[in-house]
Amino acid sequence: MTNEEPTGEETAREGSLLLDDQLCFALYAAQRAVTAAYRPLLDELGLTYPQYLVLLVLWERGRITVKELAGALRLDYGTVSPLLKRLESAGVVRRERAAHDERSVLVACTGRGEELRERAARVPGVLRTATGLGGAEVARLREELRQLALRAESVAERSR
Structure with missing residues (x-):
């Protein structure tokens, strides 16, 4: 992103309420299109896009706390927890209480989760x-x- 002066057209659109002039809509449309492009590839792996993101973090960082995972994904605990539950049911990740702090939950890939890494590459x-x-x-x-x-x-x- 640059700090260049806006062109006349950009200045005229600043207060526009037209859908196509909205940055938020352009980002939303791009996000939906990119996620849809991922779908067939992730279907082959048996993963949803959010599950894929969870695994990307775990493949990069190894065993981490749920709190750290949520922070890396910029999601709240209530959103991450159901994702982990489904991945755990599928045998892709495992959760366990941290020995040093019973309030903290650690999450890591299983062998099956590591196998998916090779296919996801x-x-x-x-x-x-x-x-x-x-x-x-x-x-x-x-x-x-x-x-x-x-x-x-x-x-x-x-x-x-």
């Missing part, structure tokens, strides 16, 4: 190819979206 490349985005474009877009998320989180925190 092709997913990012297939999606990048399908979208036609190059590595530099993906990196730029990802960074712009991270910056947008940080700014939006800052606004949300100030309004609390």
